[in-house]
Amino acid sequence: KTTDILVQAQICAALNRHVIDVTTPNVGLQDWSNSAEYYQQSPCNHYAKFWDQQGISVDQLAYGFPYDDVFEYSSSVHTPSPSRVVVSFGPYTDGGGNDNDEDITGMGGNLSVQFTDSPAGEGFANLIDNDAATKYLTFNSSAWVQFQANNAYSLSSYSITSANDAPQRDPLNWNLQGSNDGVNWTALDVRSGVDFPSRQQKQTFQVAANSAFTYFRFNLTNNSGSILQLAEIELFGEGSSSGFSQTIQAENYSSMSGVQLENGAGAEADQNVGYIDTNDWMAFNSINIPNSGNYTVSYRVASEGSGGELSLDVNGGANVLGYRTVPGTGGWYNWTTVSHTIYIEAGTYNFGIFAQTGGWNLDSWTISLASGASAQSAATAFNSENSMLEIAEISLSPNPAKSQLQIDFTAEHANLTLLNAHGRLMESTSNVPSGSLLSISHLKKGLYFLQVEIDGKVTVKHFIKE
Incomplete structure (x- = not known):
């Protein structure tokens, strides 16, 4: 009976996550434990996919259906002798920094690399696509990766995620630098002998207090061989308080x-x-x-x-x-x-x-x-949505969407403001006609809010970028 229940739980989870392959010679012998393969195609449980995606829940863990904890995917906290629990409401910081930290790489910017010799599908854009199943690969043992932010940030932490295979290609040694002109660099952090024992493993590193910078550059060297690869980089910090x-x-x-x-x-x-x-x-x-x-x-x-x-x-x-x-x-x-x-x-x-x-x-x-844009935009977004202000019939389709989003409304034109899940202003556009196609291919996967202003009144719609 215990074995039956275990098998039933695994089948239930695999069906919801769409990882059962019925074309294999032996359908009964499959490994459904690789989380990188979850929710990659339909039909799957889109409700669970939404809550399990990074940026929505901490560590991509949530409970979206019965047995959603199968294969160590539990969102529960277990302790043998609990004495108290402290619950905090609000955004979390994945880098372990203070409450004001922002996901710098998630705020938009320009990514560049020293070498662009990657095979098809393994280009440098994968480094900030919020997907550990993709990677950047270069046929060089050492290379730099640079991110230019849209604002100056004081870095508090960063993370690097290993790729899906070949541990010898993992970064072993690196230094991280900051700059405000892309020419003169300041050392922020140095690491050597770093081991990534697991595939698609994210490790987070703290950075000592530093000045605010716009450019951040990793100078990376692999473990061995002539190929360097990694899946993701993330930068966390606080926006500069010295406002222009x-x-x-x-x-x-x-x-x-x-x-x-x-x-x-x-x-x-x-x-x-x-x-x-x-x-x-x-x-x-x-x-x-x-x-x-x-x-x-x-x-x-x-x-x-x-x-x-x-x-x-x-x-x-x-x-x-x-x-x-x-x-x-x-x-x-x-x-x-x-x-x-x-x-x-x-x-x-x-x-x-x-x-x-x-x-x-x-x-x-x-x-x-606009140093205060994040908090102000967030308040505006959630207050507008909670007020259920009906200024015009507004629809976004498809939703979720991958590359384009069509907006339709009953008025002729609208002013649009895009916010991320934390209420941070991403971009704004004026006088957009109904029926326009909005490009979202440059956005990272996750939840976004779109403020729609018509005749001085604002309402908010949300959508999911896949």
Whole structure:
């Protein structure tokens, strides 16, 4: 009877995880213990797949169906003499750092390697695809791997996951460096003689307190032979608290078309830019953005009429960064602040403010590193979803999705903001028409929230990236 129950449990788990191969000569002799093969194709238990995926549950362990603990896959905690338990609610940090740590490699950025001689399907993009079943392989015994983040981070820990076979190809020795220009490097951590006794094994390493960096580079050497391979790298740390912020007075434009200067009144009696009509513009040259990332752009505006709309661009209007509605304020000198969040790479730019619709004045504008975007975005996302605000019928399909996601709604256009599972702002797009196909192929697997703004009202939809 005990043997029957054991076999029944294994068959039940294998069916839910879709690992039974009925084409083998002896169906009764199979190994169903390799977790890398779970949920790889349909039909499978998509509910359990959702909760078992990394980024949703700690260590990819959850209980999605009866016998989901088969083959040491239990999400339970066992102790022979329990005395107390402490339960924490909120995001966890896989690197063992403090509560403010973020998954840096999960926030978007640029990955590069020294050698691109990999066989098909084993390229360097696999290093941050959140899938231990894939790997990066190079026919060199030593190589560097570099990740450029979208913001500066102080690294607290990192992890490396071994590949599926050939232990001699595992990294044995390495050093990790940080940089803010990709040229001058600072040593962050050095390891030697590291052993990965298991395949697809993740090991996490702590890093001493350090400055914030944008570039991170691993210089790796294998165990033996002429091939180096690894499955995953992850970086964990806290975003830089030293926020960049620059305010530009509107009258200090470098060039313009159509607008006029005028003297203000009241508390803000300095000069401002007025007589702004549709298609007028102002250019502000040589503004330096120190780090790639998300920035909040705020505008001091006033309008005696019904307001209008502005857009922010670079490169003479070739690249529009975002749009913002200007409200009516009841007077040409009744100033208010409106803002939006943009993403921009580090560099020096000539910014342009363009009047999509005129009828407003501009006193100044400010661009600041959006250091608080994570918490604010998370609060906005969950508050919006919990309020069940029905502003328009919105659908996302397919969901889950792998490379593209179609969004449909009853309005003509919407502003979209993408957040990851921790509420971190990933990217934003304005004036997206209904029926658009959104590319999500660059995202890591996991849960995401999409804020949809229509006519100034926001609702939130979630989707799963497979």
